[in-house]
Amino acid sequence: MRIITIIFTFALIVAINIMANGGDSNPTVTGKCMTCHKEKSPGLYNQWYMSEHATHNVTCLNCHSADRKDKDAFEHEGALIATLVTPKDCGQCHDKQFSEVGNSYHATAGQILKSNDAYLAHVAGGEPVAITGCESCHGTKVVIDKNSPNKLSHKNWPNSGIGRINPDGSLGSCNACHTRHSFSKAQARKPEACSKCHLGPDHPQKEIYEESKHGNVYYTNLDEMNINSDRWVVGQDYFKAPTCATCHMSEAPTQKATHDVGQRISWTLRPVISKHKENWKKKRGNMKQVCTNCHGETFVNGHYYQYDALVHLYNEKFARPATDIMNIVKKNKLMENPAGFSNDIEWSFWELWHHEGRRARHGASMMGPDYTWWHGIYDVAYNFYFVFLPQARAYNDTEVNTYIDKMLTDDPMHTWLSQDAKTLKENIRSGKMQKIYKKLFGLN
Numbered sequence: 001m002r003i004i005t006i007i008f009t010f011a012l013i014v015a016i017n018i019m020a021n022g023g024d025s026n027p028t029v030t031g032k033c034m035t036c037h038k039e040k041s042p043g044l045y046n047q048w049y050m051s052e053h054a055t056h057n058v059t060c061l062n063c064h065s066a067d068r069k070d071k072d073a074f075e076h077e078g079a080l081i082a083t084l085v086t087p088k089d090c091g092q093c094h095d096k097q098f099s100e101v102g103n104s105y106h107a108t109a110g111q112i113l114k115s116n117d118a119y120l121a122h123v124a125g126g127e128p129v130a131i132t133g134c135e136s137c138h139g140t141k142v143v144i145d146k147n148s149p150n151k152l153s154h155k156n157w158p159n160s161g162i163g164r165i166n167p168d169g170s171l172g173s174c175n176a177c178h179t180r181h182s183f184s185k186a187q188a189r190k191p192e193a194c195s196k197c198h199l200g201p202d203h204p205q206k207e208i209y210e211e212s213k214h215g216n217v218y219y220t221n222l223d224e225m226n227i228n229s230d231r232w233v234v235g236q237d238y239f240k241a242p243t244c245a246t247c248h249m250s251e252a253p254t255q256k257a258t259h260d261v262g263q264r265i266s267w268t269l270r271p272v273i274s275k276h277k278e279n280w281k282k283k284r285g286n287m288k289q290v291c292t293n294c295h296g297e298t299f300v301n302g303h304y305y306q307y308d309a310l311v312h313l314y315n316e317k318f319a320r321p322a323t324d325i326m327n328i329v330k331k332n333k334l335m336e337n338p339a340g341f342s343n344d345i346e347w348s349f350w351e352l353w354h355h356e357g358r359r360a361r362h363g364a365s366m367m368g369p370d371y372t373w374w375h376g377i378y379d380v381a382y383n384f385y386f387v388f389l390p391q392a393r394a395y396n397d398t399e400v401n402t403y404i405d406k407m408l409t410d411d412p413m414h415t416w417l418s419q420d421a422k423t424l425k426e427n428i429r430s431g432k433m434q435k436i437y438k439k440l441f442g443l444n
């Protein structure tokens with residue numbers, strides 16, 4: 001009887017242990033994961049097997065084991081596991097990266113439901129596109145569904161959005177950049193790691209990089225980037241070209257690597273009218289420290305001088321007047337249909353800042369001249385003069401017309417419309433035209 005009690009107690013302790021740790025401590029269960037998955041999902045297994053994690057004995061269960069309390073925990077082949085491996089889970093071993101990601105602008109990317117973009121997706125599109133479009137990049141709010149085999153609602157899984165709102169409260173997904181199951185730093189240093197999200201008509205960073213000199217030198221020197229090196233300090237371990245990671249995240253001799261991608265950015269180019277970020281001078285200083293490993297300081301200051309002027313040009317010549325006009329249109333209730341985006345002027349205004357105006361600003365920030373002009377200010381100007389203003393004029397509203405008339409006659413940036421080409425060309429040759437824009441240079 002005593003022996004039976006002892007055996008029973010022992011078995012109970014073992015069982016409780018397995019339940020509490022998800023079998024973490026049990027080498028047979030741990031081994032079973034690999035043995036079976038090697039056969040059932042050899043691609044996945046080999047990604048892991050060739051990774052730094054396998055080399056350091058970080059196995060399936062180190063990442064996938066779950067606790068009874070976890071809302072997404074489920075029984076799987078004798079272990080309690082979760083499919084999601086959140087930043088918090090990775091943070092058990094990578095605390096620094098976990099907290100930097102949590103403090104970054106990326107972490108907030110899932111909180112978009114209240115934005116105009118989201119409204120547009122839901123009314124003009126519909127829920128399936130909000131899920132497969134917006135949330136695939138930004139991240140979804142993961143909902144638990146008790147009836148789903150892995151406890152995750154089909155609407156939210158798969159999803160690897162950059163600001164995913166996880167059931168454990170953590171934000172984001174590390175495999176947005178470090179694709180599974182390799183989880184490699186070399187892979188994340190390449191521009192392709194960012195390019196699922198940072199591309200397209202409203203934020204073409206990938207395309208801009210590819211057309212810039214930096215992209216040119218990168219793609220013509222791929223095998224000289226020392227990309228697999230453990231240490232990757234710009235100017236020392238590699239020097240041919242910068243990648244997205246170089247400028248926004250990686251280490252420089254005077255600066256540590258960071259997972260907070262906002263630490264080196266001075267403007268936000270996302271809103272209708274650009275403004276400086278908090279602490280922008282310090283952040284700009286951080287970026288310049290990266291540049292000056294390959295360029296002289298005067299050269300780098302020259303870049304910012306030109307870039308700032310373009311931002312002011314877009315802000316002052318187009319974004320402010322367009323915003324003023326839209327405000328009058330709204331105040332005087334001129335639009336025919338009540339719902340947002342049910343009037344064509346709302347679409348042209350949207351494209352003016354959200355697509356064309358952003359492209360121009362992004363092009364100038366990262367040295368992509370084709371985006372600054374042909375995909376940028378060229379499109380802004382066409383839309384502003386020949387789509388947006390005529391749509392506003394069509395309301396025949398005195399206040400709107402007075403505003404536009406005054407702008408076209410008083411603002412020297414817009415008076416060209418009523419002058420003859422010969423005079424304008426002479427003004428360009430003599431430098432008189434350029435004087436109009438002098439005030440845009442050298443501002444902050």
Ligand code: HEC
Nearest residue numbers: 029032033036037040060061064076077079081082083150
């Ligand atoms: C006897 C074979 C076998 C063993 C042992 C096994 N798995 Fe699996 N596992 C599978 C198969 C098959 C699937 C796919 C099931 C499906 O999608 O219906 C799967 C699915 C999964 C999933 C994804 C679940 C989902 O659908 O979201 C994870 C994560 C996983 N296994 C991890 C593990 C871990 C960790 C272990 C070790 C505790 C393990 N597996 C042991 C066969 C196995």
Ligand code: HEC
Nearest residue numbers: 034037045048053058059060063083084085086173175180
């Ligand atoms: C370093 C942590 C880590 C290790 C080690 C790891 N995984 Fe994963 N696994 C992840 C992450 C992250 C995801 C994606 C989940 C998410 O988006 O939160 C994932 C997803 C999965 C999925 C579901 C997605 C799919 O593509 O089907 C399966 C199955 C899976 N892992 C099995 C395994 C198996 C088997 C092993 C061991 C050979 C393993 N994992 C080792 C982190 C890990």
Ligand code: HEC
Nearest residue numbers: 112115117118121133134137138196197198200203270271
């Ligand atoms: C291809 C990936 C992708 C898709 C699809 C996408 N976005 Fe974005 N979105 C981004 C990126 C990247 C940025 C940041 C761009 C930048 O900083 O220049 C962004 C910026 C935004 C912003 C501005 C945030 C701010 O702080 O100013 C909002 C709001 C937004 N997106 C909402 C949406 C909504 C809603 C949808 C669907 C209608 C959507 N996005 C579709 C990648 C995407």
Ligand code: HEC
Nearest residue numbers: 087090094097098101174176177185188189232245250251
């Ligand atoms: C925006 C893309 C991105 C995201 C999201 C991201 N990483 Fe990284 N990570 C990188 C890049 C780029 C590097 C390489 C930096 C270098 O060495 O230059 C890196 C490097 C690392 C390294 C190696 C550090 C070293 O010094 O050797 C670890 C560990 C790491 N990341 C963990 C994480 C974890 C954990 C998360 C989620 C909490 C995460 N990363 C999310 C881009 C990302």
Ligand code: HEC
Nearest residue numbers: 052056058062063085089090092093174178183184185186
């Ligand atoms: C049980 C601890 C543990 C967990 C959990 C863990 N890692 Fe790691 N990770 C390590 C160890 C150990 C290394 C190798 C030593 C090093 O580079 O720090 C490593 C290395 C890395 C590297 C650098 C790989 C390279 O190319 O050199 C990345 C990136 C990384 N982990 C990302 C992640 C992500 C993302 C997760 C979550 C999905 C995660 N890790 C979960 C322990 C862990």
Ligand code: HEC
Nearest residue numbers: 105108109137138161162176193194197244245248261262
């Ligand atoms: C899965 C999609 C995704 C990936 C991958 C991604 N980003 Fe982002 N990124 C976003 C979104 C979305 C935003 C806008 C965040 C918001 O709206 O809160 C953003 C914003 C940014 C910002 C602006 C930060 C600020 O403070 O203004 C930078 C810089 C950035 N990302 C750099 C990168 C780099 C570099 C990589 C690759 C190493 C990368 N991102 C990978 C989606 C992504």
Ligand code: HEC
Nearest residue numbers: 194198205206209242243244247265266267268269270365
């Ligand atoms: C040569 C360095 C460099 C490279 C390479 C680079 N960037 Fe940038 N990036 C910048 C600078 C400079 C800015 C503007 C910073 C400021 O406003 O102070 C910027 C701004 C951004 C922004 C903020 C845009 C906004 O709307 O506010 C994002 C997002 C971004 N870069 C993503 C990327 C991605 C993704 C890649 C690779 C495809 C990349 N960058 C490559 C230097 C670089």
Ligand code: HEC
Nearest residue numbers: 213214217234239240241242247287290291294300303367
């Ligand atoms: C790893 C080295 C490296 C880093 C870091 C780097 N650059 Fe460059 N940059 C280059 C190379 C190489 C060229 C091409 C030079 C040429 O035209 O022959 C270049 C070209 C340029 C050009 C000229 C573009 C043109 O079309 O002529 C500008 C402007 C520039 N970089 C600005 C910057 C700024 C600003 C930063 C920091 C945000 C930066 N660079 C970071 C290597 C670098």
